[in-house]
Amino acid sequence: MNDPSHDPAPISDRYEPAAVEARWYPVWEKHGYFRPEMPSKKKPFSIVIPPPNVTGSLHMGHALDNTLQDIVIRMKRMDGFNTLWQPGTDHAGIATQVVVERQLAAEGKLKDDIGRDEFLYRVWQWKEESGGAIISQLKRLGASCDWSRERFTMDEGLSRAVREVFVRLHKQKLIYRDDYIVNWCPRCQTVLSDLEVEREERDTEFVYIKYGPLTLGTVRPETKLGDTGLAVHPKDKRYKKYVGKTLEIPSVDGTIRVKVVADAAVDPKFGTGVIKVTPGHDPTDFEIGRRHKLPIRTVIGFDGKMTAAAGTYAGMDRFETRKKIVEDMQALGLIDRIEPYRHAVGVCYRCKTVVEPLVSKQWYVNVKPLARKAVAAVRTGKIRIIPRGWVKTYYHWMNNIRPWCISRQLWWGHRIPAWYCERDDSVHVSTTDLTKCPKCKGPVRQDPDVLDTWFSSGLWPFSTLGWPDKTPELKTFYPTSLLVTGYDIIFFWVARMAMLGLHVMRDVPFRDVYIHTLIRDPEGQKMSKTKGNVVDPLVLMSKYGTDAVRLTMAGLAAPTVRDVRIAEDRLEASRNFANKLWNASRLVLSNLEGYDAAAAARVKPDLAARWLASRLAATVSDVRAALDTYRFSDAAATLYQFVWSELCDWYLEIAKVALYQTADPARRLATQHALVTTLESTLRLLHPFMPFITEEIWQRLPHEGDSIMIAPYPRASRRLVDRAAEREMAVVMGVVTAIRAIRGEMRVPPGVTLAATVKAAGAHVALLRAHAPLVESLARAACTIDPQATRPPSSALGVVGATEIYVGLEGIVDLAAERQRLEKEIRRADETIAFGRAKLARPEFAERAPADIVEKEREKVAAHEALRDKLVASLAWVG
RNA sequence: GGGCGGAUAGCUCAGUUGGGAGAGCACAGCCCUUACAAGGCUGGGGUCGCAGGUUCGAGCCCUGCUCCGCCCACCA
Numbered sequence: 001m002n003d004p005s006h007d008p009a010p011i012s013d014r015y016e017p018a019a020v021e022a023r024w025y026p027v028w029e030k031h032g033y034f035r036p037e038m039p040s041k042k043k044p045f046s047i048v049i050p051p052p053n054v055t056g057s058l059h060m061g062h063a064l065d066n067t068l069q070d071i072v073i074r075m076k077r078m079d080g081f082n083t084l085w086q087p088g089t090d091h092a093g094i095a096t097q098v099v100v101e102r103q104l105a106a107e108g109k110l111k112d113d114i115g116r117d118e119f120l121y122r123v124w125q126w127k128e129e130s131g132g133a134i135i136s137q138l139k140r141l142g143a144s145c146d147w148s149r150e151r152f153t154m155d156e157g158l159s160r161a162v163r164e165v166f167v168r169l170h171k172q173k174l175i176y177r178d179d180y181i182v183n184w185c186p187r188c189q190t191v192l193s194d195l196e197v198e199r200e201e202r203d204t205e206f207v208y209i210k211y212g213p214l215t216l217g218t219v220r221p222e223t224k225l226g227d228t229g230l231a232v233h234p235k236d237k238r239y240k241k242y243v244g245k246t247l248e249i250p251s252v253d254g255t256i257r258v259k260v261v262a263d264a265a266v267d268p269k270f271g272t273g274v275i276k277v278t279p280g281h282d283p284t285d286f287e288i289g290r291r292h293k294l295p296i297r298t299v300i301g302f303d304g305k306m307t308a309a310a311g312t313y314a315g316m317d318r319f320e321t322r323k324k325i326v327e328d329m330q331a332l333g334l335i336d337r338i339e340p341y342r343h344a345v346g347v348c349y350r351c352k353t354v355v356e357p358l359v360s361k362q363w364y365v366n367v368k369p370l371a372r373k374a375v376a377a378v379r380t381g382k383i384r385i386i387p388r389g390w391v392k393t394y395y396h397w398m399n400n401i402r403p404w405c406i407s408r409q410l411w412w413g414h415r416i417p418a419w420y421c422e423r424d425d426s427v428h429v430s431t432t433d434l435t436k437c438p439k440c441k442g443p444v445r446q447d448p449d450v451l452d453t454w455f456s457s458g459l460w461p462f463s464t465l466g467w468p469d470k471t472p473e474l475k476t477f478y479p480t481s482l483l484v485t486g487y488d489i490i491f492f493w494v495a496r497m498a499m500l501g502l503h504v505m506r507d508v509p510f511r512d513v514y515i516h517t518l519i520r521d522p523e524g525q526k527m528s529k530t531k532g533n534v535v536d537p538l539v540l541m542s543k544y545g546t547d548a549v550r551l552t553m554a555g556l557a558a559p560t561v562r563d564v565r566i567a568e569d570r571l572e573a574s575r576n577f578a579n580k581l582w583n584a585s586r587l588v589l590s591n592l593e594g595y596d597a598a599a600a601a602r603v604k605p606d607l608a609a610r611w612l613a614s615r616l617a618a619t620v621s622d623v624r625a626a627l628d629t630y631r632f633s634d635a636a637a638t639l640y641q642f643v644w645s646e647l648c649d650w651y652l653e654i655a656k657v658a659l660y661q662t663a664d665p666a667r668r669l670a671t672q673h674a675l676v677t678t679l680e681s682t683l684r685l686l687h688p689f690m691p692f693i694t695e696e697i698w699q700r701l702p703h704e705g706d707s708i709m710i711a712p713y714p715r716a717s718r719r720l721v722d723r724a725a726e727r728e729m730a731v732v733m734g735v736v737t738a739i740r741a742i743r744g745e746m747r748v749p750p751g752v753t754l755a756a757t758v759k760a761a762g763a764h765v766a767l768l769r770a771h772a773p774l775v776e777s778l779a780r781a782a783c784t785i786d787p788q789a790t791r792p793p794s795s796a797l798g799v800v801g802a803t804e805i806y807v808g809l810e811g812i813v814d815l816a817a818e819r820q821r822l823e824k825e826i827r828r829a830d831e832t833i834a835f836g837r838a839k840l841a842r843p844e845f846a847e848r849a850p851a852d853i854v855e856k857e858r859e860k861v862a863a864h865e866a867l868r869d870k871l872v873a874s875l876a877w878v879g
Numbered sequence: 880g881g882g883c884g885g886a887u888a889g890c891u892c893a894g895u896u897g898g899g900a901g902a903g904c905a906c907a908g909c910c911c912u913u914a915c916a917a918g919g920c921u922g923g924g925g926u927c928g929c930a931g932g933u934u935c936g937a938g939c940c941c942u943g944c945u946c947c948g949c950c951c952a953c954c955a
Contacts, residue, residue: 011914013914013915014915014917015915015917199951199952206955216955217955218955219955220955265953265954266954266955267954267955269954270954270955271954271955275954275955276955278955282953282955283953284953284954284955285953285955286953287953288953343954343955344952357953389883389884390883392882392883393882393883393950393951396881396882396950396951397950397951400951400952487949487950488950490950491950491951518949555892555893555903556892558892558893559895563884563885563948563949564891564892565891565892567890567891567904569890569891569903569904569905570891570892570903570904572903572904572917573902573903573904573917575917576915576917576918577917578917579915579917579918580914580915580917580918582914582915583914583915583917583918584914584915585914586914586915587914587915588914589914590914591914625895629895631895633892633893634893634894634895637893637902637903640902640903641902648914648915649919649920652914653919656914660913737920737921740920740921741920741921741922742921743909743920743921744908744909744920744921744922745908745921745922747908747909748909749909749910750909750910750912750920751910751912780912831899832899835899836899839899839935839936842935842936843935844934844935844936845935845936846935847935848934848935848936849898849935849936850898853898853935853936854935856898857898860899
């Protein structure tokens, strides 16, 4: 790629992410690598982004979610799929409205002061001001979305989709209006869906009130004013005689009349077994009231204050009323007793205000029939939820689903496409704006409410692709291939998309759903601005580099984890890894003088090169297997281990010998070849995780193609797994490690070159002879391979399998240390022998265990017995 | 009241068909060996929450229990 912005500067020994990140993203975007081919013969692969709040800022959840999506989409793109990662943002109804209301409040204004149009203008303005932020933050993360297709839930096309679906569902009688008891937030002044109500444990009082001959307990004495009945269980003999009767009961406002009904909703074992029925202010009571035709008395208003129907309490706050009415009843002797009580109250998910159940007329979707299809889609495998554990949660929610209240008393959102005739009261639902009544031509006014934000996001997988038009994008990319999201919005979003996608498109919205963890702070607390424990991914990117953040995110995505704590040491490790990769590449790049790929390919690879190729093949295979099953953390760990331990710690050290000694040009060439090809493949394998650094290095290496982004993703090849090479390398590495261990434990000064005699047998003799120079350079020990060797005096013993190593130590160290070391080794051998013998001594083991397991155990014991003998014998040498 | 997840090294966490437990960080020793001290080599450290069961063999499978955490739910 000849890009003028890319100037290969002298390579620093520290990886500096900032410049590299700034360099490549614009290049990728400019070359159109993020865009799918249209049309294309390639197989499609698509992901729709969980749309972030348009006015929001990137948080750790986004960083995780989008890193995982980008890993998959980059991998699929490299794998030759026609990929689309569809981006966009959400208008986030209530969340955004609250922010703008707060801005107004700072000016001392309420939204009603400026009116709906002006308010909406302010929201749009706020959207324009802040709307670009999250997108540029996603770009900074490296997200390879097709930004030319960016959508917003309130843009024209998506709004058309929203109206179209609303009208269709209304025609099918799946959307309807109903007077029902709803969750009302007196602060936000809107109705909330069941999902938007959270439960909070609160300490309160359980007040036993006398109702004439009966006594009952309640936590909401203030709703007594709205009582229109009492209820007992049908089989409760204690109260049988009262059922059907209307009681006259002395109360705070004189005498009231309440009917006693029998209803199975009452738990006879709880409290006194009698409940007061307040259909206007309790969901259960509302249902009981419907069943028994009890009237509704609304005593608490939408403002959370008592209504005129509350008599002397009218205008008072509902919680003050609770205290006051208890005092008043106490004065009248109507309180039997009061007990402390702890229970869960419903609160608004946004402002934590206690929700007031109120009866009002709202729009609903009858989701029950849609839910059935959504369950079937998972059951039949058309939608695959990963990890499987979430399937049960999904089923449970779907199977117990209740009508979805979709109207909200907000201004910011999709206005409900319903018009009311002011003359004949008829209701009309339409995809186009109405100006007069279709029936009587009378004047109409549009429903002032807007739709639940999740209604439009529920259409996201097809609305973003152009529906209701029959676009090529829709045809190509629907159903989408994968959805990646956190478990917190399974119900809010995943479930709604499943239902609406299946209903409207007659096909699933996505094939795979990968549900990932939620990120918490180092103490396991949920991150929140009020707690001040928010870790900002942008800060982390600046501090550690984007690739390091991404690698860390991948490491967090393990299948069994629910919540994960973010601690900075993991980021440090990732940053160090990037630096390691950078420096390994520097070593390779600075030793390419005279490199000729064609000539190098003709040189037969040596053992180490074969071993490296074999390990790479295994790594490719493991990484692919992990990614295919969404085991991101396994993939990341596999790559980390390969690059650090095998490539850097072993092979680069081995390669130095050939690289720095020009005596054998063919070997130098072959080594260069192994380094270049392995590093190049490794970079491609690593690219989806760490896109920036891999591109930067790749461009400096000999490579084919314009960008690593569109280079092929490595394929595992059985041909390259070289078991013989791995076996033989294990012998060489074992000898090196054994000598190093002696060096380390004997405190041999690093400058000293040791003399080692290696007593090997069979094929190992030739093998070790051939690699003696390698051992010498890696372990700093001049090796003599001698099958007939005898133990020289004053030497330390190392044993690797059947091979013995004698390291001469005379005059170097005090041999008492060697004695200690040997004794420790003997203890270890003893333990292993004892364990193995005990195992083999049990007849059941020999008879029942598979033959290969038994044989292995036998070999292990024999080997350790031999080892022990050698160790004991060598103790004598030490003296 | 249902359902789910976790409990493994000092800390944070892996552990995919059951064969004597791993990583990163931290710790100890020795090294600024010309890719990298954000590094290298070597080493110490775990009754895998508790109790049973299945099995020749259990971190892994079954049962019960104890502590955390989460989700759902119309017992007021």
